[in-house]
Amino acid sequence: MKLRKFNVTAPGPIIHPGKVHPVQAVIQLVREAFLEMGFTEIRGSIVQTAFWNFDALFQPQDHPAREMMDTFYLAHPKKGRLPRRSFVEATAKTHENGWTTGSKGWQYKWSPQEAKRLVLRTHTTSVTIHYLAEHKTPPVKAFSVDRIYRNEKLDYKHLAELFQIEGIIMDKNVTLRDLIGTMRDFYLKLGLEKVEFWPSYFPYTEPSAQATAYVPELNTWIELCGMGIFRPEVLAPFGIKHPVLAWGGGLERLVMLKLGVDDIRLLYRNNLSWIRRHPICQ
Amino acid sequence: MPVITLDKDRFSQFIDRPITVEEMAKWLPWLGASIEETGPDFVKIEFNPNRLDFSSYTGVARAFCGLMGWKTGLPEYVVKRGSIVINVDEAVSDVRPYILGAAIYNIKIDADSIAELMEMQEDLHWGIGRDRRKASIGVHNLDPVEAPFTYTARDPETSRFIPLGRTTEMNLKEILEAHDKGAAYRHLVDWAPKCPLLVDGKGQVLSMPPIINGELTRVEPTTRNLFIDVTGPDLNAIAKSMNILVTALADMGGSVESVQVKYPTQTITSPDLKAEQMKLRIRYANRLLGLKLSETQIMQALSKCRLRATRLGRGVLNVSIPPYRTDILHEVDLVEEVAIGYGYYQLKPTRSAALTRSKQHRIQQLANHVRQVMIGLGFTEVMNFILTNEANEYVKMRKRVGRVVRLANPVSSEYCIARENLLPSLMRNLADNKHETYPQRIFEVSDIIDVDKRTETRSKRKLHVAAVSIHSKANFTEIKSYAEALMTNLDLQKREIIAVKHASFLDGRTAGIQADGSMIGVLGELHPEVLNNFELENPAGAFEINLEKAI
The missing domain is CATH 3.30.930.10 (Bira Bifunctional Protein; Domain 2)
Incomplete structure (x- = not known):
């Protein structure tokens, strides 16, 4: 029998494998980094009361971040339910005069009505503080990589809906230096070797810091995440007794860096040739 | 987030020594400011909303000199007892009840510092004033007006004055409707039957808070004596705005005199530039930071942040806080000052020992x-x-x-x-x-x-x-x-x-x-x-x- 010889160099028909979305691939990398470090994954509601999104994090009710310009409020359903009374009362007093925390507080009359307003969460920290209020036995190490919302007009740098990476460690005697050490380990796992820490400010952490990382491919430093130790005014109303180290940053920036994308909107345009073309390991 | 562009040469006058753009860009971030942009002769920084004192050259210079160790410890501010009185009329209590005042004498300003003052005002209006709702500032040339002043509320149709930037008189209603500042801020007052107005002893208008000043008291490069008014519904917020502004003007060379604000039921002397006191436990600071600093080291670190610490007892310091530091609410805020004074760059990484098992959701x-x-x-x-x-x-x-x-x-x-x-x-x-x-x-x-x-x-x-x-x-x-x-x-x-x-x-x-x-x-x-x-x-x-x- 004689077989006809094929032209083995001729191109075969193109087929495309089923595959994971490139952003999802990075989410999985980040999750793995947390899981390798012994963190528990948490998940909570995307719609939050202003109470958990802002008040529980010691953001005064007239804080600029709470304005309609920055936060998506809901027209329907409009208002949610406040948690147990002891939480609400302690939070109210902490805002008004510092309660038993030794703080001056924000010196205004706290409104429960304002705290009931429903928002699309502006950070996953609303879920974190809720989780801590229910898990007070140290050590607690928790993380999430999940959706958050900003009232932002879409352009090449901004999205209204994006993913936040967040982690916390609550334990006896954890310190700012521990937070810096943990951050170094975490970003090393994601391939960022040179990370620096600078003073910064967030309403619910003190001391606060921000991390920047050197990206050799771009020969530049980028902002990675904000971090700090939760303020006593955040912990006391929920009876949390030990320091909480926390950090949070955007996922998309990391994704854009890894994929070499410079228009953030491309990430969720779901252009099939873009997804099909992207090697799954990079 | 607020920004300030620091011209290298001008900044070096405030810190009393020459400096390069590179040095500025290297050290400013260790104060918590982030570098937005650097040019051949300027550094543009973005600062956090808790540090509104960074909204002026002198504010940044104060902190910078401390961090570099050139000038440390608590800046002291002297307020001389002045003779100006503001009488607060009951009529204003329903619209915008509070006012504080201050007089600044013998200040040398130029076109640059006037522009800077305006930017500083805008930052304070945004950061503390919540877009003028809680506090708004008026900066005036003191010389054309005569004390005592009266803070009152007047009928919008019959009261008239020349608003800043115009040449003809307008009544208050016209200003709310036709002036661009009126259109922008009318919602703060137009619900009330009468509008707040600050007038002098001869009935001349200094300002129509929180909308606009009068042309009469416009600040020019030749102006040497200033009058400051801050108004709002929240005495705490107006005092903070006042303190940040007045300390900057004092550091620019002005001498500050107090103003008696006479309310129907009380008299307030303003500004109050006394240092506030707070306790700091050495152990608390070391435990949060993960350091083992001695009492002396902590006192030095605080001194670099322009605070003064004295020993109060075993392991406890008394910390004096300058009046422009409106962000310090709790002992924990002093702990961060220790970290900044010590230098974040010196914080070596450590790891928490907690062993935990990971769990996916x-x-x-x-x-x-x-x-x-x-x-x-x-x-x-x-x-x-x-x-x-x-x-x-x-x-x-x-x-x-x-x-x-x-x-x-x-x-x-x-x-x-x-x-x-x-x-x-x-x-x-x-x-x-x-x-x-x-x-x-x-x-x-x-x-x-x-x-x-x-x-x-x-x-x-x-x-x-x-x-x-x-x-x-x-x-x-x-x-x-x-x-x-x-x-x-x-x-x-x-x-x-x-x-x-x-x-x-x-x-x-x-x-x-x-x-x-x-x-x-x-x-x-x-x-x-x-x-x-x-x-x-x-x-x-x-x-x-x-x-x-x-x-």
Whole structure:
């Protein structure tokens, strides 16, 4: 029998494998980094009361971040339910005069009505503080990589809906230096070797810091995440007794860096040739 | 976030020594400012809203000199007892009840410092004043006016003056309606029958708070004596604004004199530039930072942050805080000052010893199982926003709009509701990919939000999976096989497939998926009208399953 010889160099028909979305691939990398470090994954509601999104994090009710310009409020359903009374009362007093925390507080009359307003969460920290209020036995190490919302007009740098990476460690005697050490380990796992820490400010952490990382491919430093130790005014109303180290940053920036994308909107345009073309390991 | 552009030469006058742009860019971030931009002779920094004292050259210079060790410790401010009185009329108590004043003498200003003062005012209006609602500032040339002043409320139609930037008199109503500042801030006063007004002993108008000053007291480069007024409904906020502004003016060389503010029931002497006192426990600071600093080291660190610490007892310091540091609320804020004075760059990493076992969230784990099966079946994952619009979700899908989660302030009509299904997003993806090669098989495993009155947030986030297969031979049988393969692998054994009607699918080729007696999904051939609405030319099969039952 004689077989006809094929032209083995001729191109075969193109087929495309089923595959994971490139952003999802990075989410999985980040999750793995947390899981390798012994963190528990948490998940909570995307719609939050202003109470958990802002008040529980010691953001005064007239804080600029709470304005309609920055936060998506809901027209329907409009208002949610406040948690147990002891939480609400302690939070109210902490805002008004510092309660038993030794703080001056924000010196205004706290409104429960304002705290009931429903928002699309502006950070996953609303879920974190809720989780801590229910898990007070140290050590607690928790993380999430999940959706958050900003009232932002879409352009090449901004999205209204994006993913936040967040982690916390609550334990006896954890310190700012521990937070810096943990951050170094975490970003090393994601391939960022040179990370620096600078003073910064967030309403619910003190001391606060921000991390920047050197990206050799771009020969530049980028902002990675904000971090700090939760303020006593955040912990006391929920009876949390030990320091909480926390950090949070955007996922998309990391994704854009890894994929070499410079228009953030491309990430969720779901252009099939873009997804099909992207090697799954990079 | 507020920014300030620091010209190198001007900045060096404030720090009393020459400096390079490189040195500024190197050290300013260690104060908590981030470098926005550097040029050949300037550094533009963005500062955090807690440090509004960085809104002036002198404010930055003060902190910078401390950090560099050139000038440390508490800056002291002297307020001489002045003779100016502000009488507060009861009439203003319903509109904008509080005012504080200060007089500044013998200050040398130029065009640059006037511009700087204006920017500083804007930063304070934003950061403390909450866009002038809680506090607004007026800076005046003191010389053309005569004390005592009266802070009162007047009828908007009969009171008149020349507002800043105009040449003719306008009445208050005209200013609210026709002046650009009036249009911008009228909502703060126009609900009241009378408008707040600050007038001098001869009845001349200094300002119409919080809208605009009078032309009469315009500050020029030749001005040497200033009068400051801060008004608002919140005495605490106006005192903070006053302190940050007046300390900057004092550091610019002005000498500060007090003003007696006489309310019907009390008299307040302003400004109050006394240092505030707070305790700091050495052990508390060291424990939070992870350091073992001695009392002396901590006192030195605080001194570099322009605070003064004295020993109060064993392990406890008394810390004096300058009046411009309005951000220090709690002992923990002093701990951060210790870290800044010590230098964040000196903080060596350590690791917390806590041994914990990692745990994935069961929903994320399930989503990953779904991903694995769908990819195995040859589907490509897409990721869409939860925010969407009615046209895509309902009209194009031939469905009626229900009571969905809806935004009060959407940024565009394209993103105004939360999706309650994934499939419409996938249809839009197909529409966007019409020019790509077929077959196309895509899926999404992600969240939807349903209204649910029983929960704390009146809504519930649920994990769904949806998939579409589109090509010339796509049909019911194909998509059913895919759906069955997925469900079998998710161990959804007790499911039942029944014939149903669904507006988005072809009648007679639509099946419902039931589990434990409730409907958890739908599968079928998409209705030609739906395909047409998304301008698709091939037949398509799709399914969507609520995964709550599989968890």
